[in-house]
Amino acid sequence: MTISLRKGVSLFDKVSGPWGRAAVIAVPTVFLLLVFLLPFLVIFKISVSAMEAVYFTDVFTWADDALTIKIRLGNYLLLAQDSLYLETYLSSLGFAALTTAICLFIAYPFAYFMARSPADQRAALLMMVMLPFWTSFLLRVYAWKMLLANNGIVNNIAIAAGLITEPIPMMNTSFSLVLGMVYTYVPFMILPLYANLVKMDLRLLEAAMNLGATPWQSFWRITVPLSKSGIIAGSMLVFIPCVGEFVIPELLGGPQTLMIGRVLWDEFFSNNDWPMAASVAVVMVLMIIVPFAFFNKHQAESST
Amino acid sequence: MRHSLKPSAGQITARLWMGAVFLFLYLPILTLVVLSFNGSPTVTSWGGWSLRWYQELSQDTEIISGLLLSLEIAFLTACASVVLGTLAALSLHRFKRFPGRTLFAGMVSSPLVMPEVIIGLSLLLMLVSMQRWFGFPERGLATIWLGHTLLGMAYATVVVQSRLQELNPQLEEAAQNLGCRPLQVFFLVTMPLIFQAIGSAWLLTFTLSLDDVVLASFLSGPGSTTLPITIFSRARLGLSPSVNAVATLTVAVVSVGVLLASVLMARGQRRRAMEMAAAYRGEQA
Numbered sequence: 001m002t003i004s005l006r007k008g009v010s011l012f013d014k015v016s017g018p019w020g021r022a023a024v025i026a027v028p029t030v031f032l033l034l035v036f037l038l039p040f041l042v043i044f045k046i047s048v049s050a051m052e053a054v055y056f057t058d059v060f061t062w063a064d065d066a067l068t069i070k071i072r073l074g075n076y077l078l079l080a081q082d083s084l085y086l087e088t089y090l091s092s093l094g095f096a097a098l099t100t101a102i103c104l105f106i107a108y109p110f111a112y113f114m115a116r117s118p119a120d121q122r123a124a125l126l127m128m129v130m131l132p133f134w135t136s137f138l139l140r141v142y143a144w145k146m147l148l149a150n151n152g153i154v155n156n157i158a159i160a161a162g163l164i165t166e167p168i169p170m171m172n173t174s175f176s177l178v179l180g181m182v183y184t185y186v187p188f189m190i191l192p193l194y195a196n197l198v199k200m201d202l203r204l205l206e207a208a209m210n211l212g213a214t215p216w217q218s219f220w221r222i223t224v225p226l227s228k229s230g231i232i233a234g235s236m237l238v239f240i241p242c243v244g245e246f247v248i249p250e251l252l253g254g255p256q257t258l259m260i261g262r263v264l265w266d267e268f269f270s271n272n273d274w275p276m277a278a279s280v281a282v283v284m285v286l287m288i289i290v291p292f293a294f295f296n297k298h299q300a301e302s303s304t
Numbered sequence: 305m306r307h308s309l310k311p312s313a314g315q316i317t318a319r320l321w322m323g324a325v326f327l328f329l330y331l332p333i334l335t336l337v338v339l340s341f342n343g344s345p346t347v348t349s350w351g352g353w354s355l356r357w358y359q360e361l362s363q364d365t366e367i368i369s370g371l372l373l374s375l376e377i378a379f380l381t382a383c384a385s386v387v388l389g390t391l392a393a394l395s396l397h398r399f400k401r402f403p404g405r406t407l408f409a410g411m412v413s414s415p416l417v418m419p420e421v422i423i424g425l426s427l428l429l430m431l432v433s434m435q436r437w438f439g440f441p442e443r444g445l446a447t448i449w450l451g452h453t454l455l456g457m458a459y460a461t462v463v464v465q466s467r468l469q470e471l472n473p474q475l476e477e478a479a480q481n482l483g484c485r486p487l488q489v490f491f492l493v494t495m496p497l498i499f500q501a502i503g504s505a506w507l508l509t510f511t512l513s514l515d516d517v518v519l520a521s522f523l524s525g526p527g528s529t530t531l532p533i534t535i536f537s538r539a540r541l542g543l544s545p546s547v548n549a550v551a552t553l554t555v556a557v558v559s560v561g562v563l564l565a566s567v568l569m570a571r572g573q574r575r576r577a578m579e580m581a582a583a584y585r586g587e588q589a
Contacts (some may be wrong), residue, residue, distance in 0.1 A: 020486050025402060028392040028457070032411040035454045039426035046429050055436070110325050112317035125322075127566070133331050134507075134558045136515045138532050139551040142539045143332030146339060149543070152348050153335060183328065237417060244419020246518055251539055259423045268425060268522075278429060281422045292417070299413040 023037035033154050044151035048072050056275050075279035085280075088258040089287060095174070098244035099181040103189040104231065106182070110194035111230075112223070115200070125196070133187055141180055141251050148176050148252075154200075172254030180252040181242050196230025197223070229298065236295035240288050260284055294298065311497045337555060340548035347543040357549040364546060370531035374514050377445060377530065380454040381513035388453065389460025389505055390498075396461070397468040415458040424522030427451050431523070443525030451519040456509030464509065467501035496576070500569050507565060511558070 003010035048071045049056045055221060061068045079085045114125050147153045148170040170176055176218065200223065208218035224231075246261035260280065268277040313321075340358075344351025362428055363366060392412050399405070415423060434440070441447055471494075479493045517532040524533065531550075538544040 002424065008415060008560075021399060021402075024391050025395045025399065025408070028388050028395065028412070029404070029408055031388055035427065035450060036411050036415065036423075039423075042430040042433055043426040046433075051587070075563070079479040106325060106328075109321050113322055117318070128326060131559075131562065134511050134562055135333060135555050136532070136535075136551065138334060138515060138517055138535055138539070139547065139554065140332045142535075142547060143336045143551070145539070146335055146348055146543055147332065149348060151346075169544075183332070186325075186329075226378070240417040241419055244421050246419075246421050247536070261419060264421050264425065274429060277425055281425050284419065284422060286377070288419075293535060295417055296410045296413060 001006055011146050038048065043248065043278040043281055047075060047282045048277055049275050050074070051273050051275055072275075075276050076283075078276075079279060079283055084258075085263070088260050088263055089283070091258040092243050092260040093129075093287070095181070095257070096176060096239050096245075099178055099185060099242050100189075100235050100239045102182045103180065103186050104235060107189035107193055107234065108231075111190050111197055114190075114194050115197035122198070129187055129190055129194075137184060141184060141248055143179055144176065144183065144252055145171065148179075171252065172257075177253040179248055179258075180248040181245060184248060185238040185242060188237040192233035192237065193227065193230040196227045196233075200226055232294070232298055236291055236298070240291055243288055244284055278293045322426045333555060336548050336551040338495045339545070340552040342545065342548075345545070347545050347548070357545045361546050361553075361555045366529075366534055367531065367546070367550060370529055370534045373445065373528060374531040377448050377452060377520075378510045380449050380515040381456050383448070383458045383489070383512040384453045384501055385456030385509040389509075390464050390502060392457065392461040393464035393468055397465055401518040412458060412461050416457050416462070420455075420516075420518035421522075423454065424451065427454070427519075428522045443523060444528040447523040447525070448520050448528065448530065451523045452509075452513040452516060455519065456512055459508055459512060460502075460505035463505040464498060464501050467498045471497055500572065503565065503569065507561070 004246050016257060045059050046056055049059050049213055051057075056069070057072075060069065102261050113120065114129075117125065145152070146192060146267045149155070150167040150169060150171065152171070155164075156168070158164045159167065204222055204226075208222055209215075213221070243262075246257060246265055249259040249262050250265075253262075264277050264280045264284070266274050319409075339347060341353050341355065341357060343354030392408075395402075395479055396409060396412070402408075427450070428443075428447075431441060431443070431450075436441070475497070476489050476493050479489045484492065514531060517530075517536045519535075520530045520533055524530065535547055536549065538547055
């Protein structure tokens, strides 16, 4: 509701003046260009170089008045040829998709009930969803280790209760990995869904009811389509970071649960092969670029 | 009347569903707290109540020095993130058109979802290249701070921006019409109105930084081992009871902190609402 003085120029432009405006934009822009964008160009460059002792070779060299550009595609060829890399990429996408689907299944009814609960309870409920978020993520993931281990709490209780005689192996499996990721990311699904559902105009549902729709029909044909942007935002907030997740697979996953974040970590920290780690990262970026563009477009729309 | 007192099937489903989700969210935290008082040296079998892990913790120099470093980084991160995040939120909220706005908006929100291993690796490789050309920076506190600030700024922007969207622009316009200069408008009108959001953003980025293990592992140097790096390396090896004690202490500090902050904020909000009501009354008289 800004009063436009001229077309496209809000009163705030006048208030801040051209210099103030430039300064406000310039500071975060310079920071982001240097700390976010430039590093991307750097890893792209390093991914086509080779590791040499403790440092990587230069892509561009200048000697005898000649600029030599040496682009080494060995890392990318290896990624394409070694089937283990391909399998790992696919399995990361699979685990991320499964996690997103389960999060949506848990979070949608939750957010819906939260949005429809009495207005004076909503703030407290929201607080209760946020509170675990404030305590260390690392420690909460670690806690699942204690719950799920063979001699862990869940197995101990089940054995004591006589439900099972032998502990069920749950740790270091796909189950524990997905459980850990769902646990960590479910609030990221709840919050955008809630923010969307709470703003919905309930008169639309009344109108549908008056026109003879059953509650089920009005849910699927009105509530769900209207909450589309919340579903997209939540799904992207869960899916994209899950693809490259490292800590959860490392603590809760096993040798069978292939995740690309772990491969990148090992290439860097164990094999000390920085160009290879960079190539793994570049391919990962290419893999998530479509959902990523989707997310950014969505964010940009919600910020205007 | 009797009909309305009895919860419907829908309400029962709602309560069960919400209860189950809350149980899921809080079960691990409860486990950590209870087991931190476990006297038995095997983490998951109960050996009576005891404070032995807290005693051991007080002598654990690795954890204490890690905590001090983490707190220092978290404090610096929160301050820098809030300043940069507020500027970014103002840019996005106020200036609907400027060259590169799409790129800017994309860069601001990307760290929210970008896998941390990618941010950590790319930032580290850039810093290493920089170090080779210019001789700085050494890996350590400053480099971890830089990485955390990138992440924190993205979160701070979201928090501040959502508050800016709720504001009534007429308040700032009124101040301007009454002769305030741009900086005065910001510090006398906008700032008090978004102060609460800036406070939450500060706390959020502080905890984010205190919690991060991936960026810190990439960006730390020799001698700059943060608390999460220590905890993570112990948790990787297996179950460690001292980790439970750390967890319980964090839970206690966070609960008190969040409770205190929300009480203070609620009080501030009430006072502001009263002042505004008084101002409106004065206008009418």
